[in-house]
Amino acid sequence: MPIRVTVWGENRHEQTEEDVARRYPKGMHTAIAEGIEENLGDDCVVRTATLDDPGHGLTEEVLAETDVLTWWGHQAHGEVADEVVDRVHRHVLSGMGLVVLHSGHWSKIFVKLMGTSCTLRWRDEHDRELIWTVDPTHPIARGVPHPIVIDEDEMYGEFFDIPAPDELVFVSSFSGGEVFRSGCTFRRGHGRIFYFRPGDQAYPTYHHPDVRRVIANGVAWARTDRPERALPELRRWAGPLG
Amino acid sequence: MPIRVTVWGENRHEQTEEDVARRYPKGMHTAIAEGIEENLGDDCVVRTATLDDPGHGLTEEVLAETDVLTWWGHQAHGEVADEVVDRVHRHVLSGMGLVVLHSGHWSKIFVKLMGTSCTLRWRDEHDRELIWTVDPTHPIARGVPHPIVIDEDEMYGEFFDIPAPDELVFVSSFSGGEVFRSGCTFRRGHGRIFYFRPGDQAYPTYHHPDVRRVIANGVAWARTDRPERALPELRRWAGPLG
């Protein structure tokens, strides 16, 4: 069964900033979607959804048919309806995978899942980023160089206010000397979450083959092994032996 | 400097159920407070606060002067004002310690900090609980027998929908054969959180000396090592070398 992926993009910078539109003529979400398809081929079926779609494109029906959702947002986190955030949250806890990218660290859904402020330090001055693998047997690190080199991107630095990740897969350094836990996994309820740092709209990061490979690996990893989708529930229990 | 502790209690069962009132004539919160004082002595200063106090007794002033807050709630989680939950959440991320007890697993503040459903299985039928230490060097396990024996309490069973704890200190078993991760630590923002399972209102659990000892150990552990209280913040950063 191919993985059913929904790539969600805020898709606003692309409408209002010429350089972003030039960099991502079909939107950042399309570049992300193409990177997943390029790597997973027939093992995935990818659709996209954006903020300005009805219900942000994330209706109950869409989510029920999504194995893994990827999330990129930045300037309009506040415009995402709480009702949609609650719906996505419920689906993640029920078993839908979630891959959160870059500035999605401050999205309502990521903050709600983490329980922390998800704040960090940043600087948008064309830092070179090096992404080092610190968990070489992790499936998300499969097939990537050590380090991945991104010539220019925004800098994110510690302290990154997240819970200690279940697995730390990548650590980045930047030209300025900062470090960042840039590839982190979390399990919440019946769902799996992967956070991956790169990808400011002001740089062509989602055309980078290694970045695309990692995102695709993350999607493959985030699909749950549980057969059916179900929310963990509070219930009275007679006991194991009936 | 003694630890400034605020013991928060819902204090409703004690008003409406005769057996609970008999078991805890001054309220469950008072029994919890006495257990902390009994163990920490001059190393702590303890006050109590309850749901029906103005602002639930958790004003900005009180929280600013609290090093560690303990939380017991059950039937009235929904009556805790969101504004107070947000305030407590901000203080925890800023460095206030939090000890969550028993049915506090489903309190708004714990659910908000965990990001998960915090659901579990339960049965209120006088199970015997055995609490085993699985992290014998942890300060929270100091001075307790292996196992702690509680003759009767409510049963809580897995799956307990929490993030994998940073440290698993205790695991319980029950007469019915169920198991539960009953002593768990979490770090969130600049704050430390300890969840400890025992303590249904229908049993005299907070008079049990080992339970009191663990709660006091948890309070001592949850006080942060950071000198000042501050929320992690999102900020632009010129770089380490200025």
Add this chain to the structure above:
Amino acid sequence: MPIRVTVWGENRHEQTEEDVARRYPKGMHTAIAEGIEENLGDDCVVRTATLDDPGHGLTEEVLAETDVLTWWGHQAHGEVADEVVDRVHRHVLSGMGLVVLHSGHWSKIFVKLMGTSCTLRWRDEHDRELIWTVDPTHPIARGVPHPIVIDEDEMYGEFFDIPAPDELVFVSSFSGGEVFRSGCTFRRGHGRIFYFRPGDQAYPTYHHPDVRRVIANGVAWARTDRPERALPELRRWAGPLG
């Protein structure tokens, strides 16, 4: 590519104790091997090796062609040659998966990989074991009931002196009220290790379909995602941009 599995068995109780021979007429290792084949089918190729084979059946050639090794030993841990232990250790750190079963907790190879005493409490008195899943999205827990019920087996109790596992998948309880971290994963070097508790020679545990399922899941999980086998090495490094 099917997973190349080598099932290693001490195979001594079967030679000297009539009841074990009756329970496992072709040896415990054969029952374990059949359980893996039964579950993984064409996705695996399984061979067996035992203590009394030349080089304990674990020559350089055999290990080089093994993706995942499973290990059961008990009364003859001391007879396993240090040279063979070192060889297996090197292969695990290079990327070979390892599944350690039951009394294998005290094997030389497991102790060497853990760095601790690997001691525990035990009682061989026909306890009923219940195995509860505490990480429901883990691939090793796929398809097993909650709890797995084993009518009779040896008891293992905490404190189990292992490093905190990377992932805690299962927790067991026993008739006597003891608990045990019975399904644990560890990553060491480029290799993955799964420890699974059940399986004393005095009980028919390796004929139990759920136990066989878990072992097969563990084998599938323990195969590394890295393409080639290599030992992590100490080396001088000019730098990432060379």
Add this chain to the structure above:
Amino acid sequence: MPIRVTVWGENRHEQTEEDVARRYPKGMHTAIAEGIEENLGDDCVVRTATLDDPGHGLTEEVLAETDVLTWWGHQAHGEVADEVVDRVHRHVLSGMGLVVLHSGHWSKIFVKLMGTSCTLRWRDEHDRELIWTVDPTHPIARGVPHPIVIDEDEMYGEFFDIPAPDELVFVSSFSGGEVFRSGCTFRRGHGRIFYFRPGDQAYPTYHHPDVRRVIANGVAWARTDRPERALPELRRWAGPLG
């Protein structure tokens, strides 16, 4: 009760290399010891021991009176007697704390406790090191700047082949862009272990006030909370209720 600290130093470079002798005229171990005393004052009693002392200065008597041992070695790891390594190992599992410094990553005792190769990448070319705190509530990070700046030291880079640490406290970056998990805690048996990266003999790192502060914090953290020293043991167990 003050913490009884034994600072172990290989003390060979100081005998044979003029520049090291000039940098550390009383030996590196003495500088480390002075840094601990400077920070912990009356809360510690510090002695030193070196490779060329009888029994490497680590007799049964010395270890029995040591709460926390610190370890620096480099060129003579192979000369440390296996018998002494086994003795230290037993004491760590019994509850003695251990702080391993810099090139101690490849000491016999650290490798034995970790179970992995403990290899890494290195370059001795006067890199600047920045040490960032990623766990700001950890007692080991108390009172240190973010980042700690070391003008010159040897570089250590990932992949550092250790088990995933129980807590990751610090991450370093270097002039060359490499990163390293430079402050890691581990619990093994009844003992606590802290690994801290800085300190090549070719640089004056152990005179750096922040480095001294971290080592002292590490010593304070590594003292166990358990009252008495005891090795975890394998034993038959009648059950919790006798």
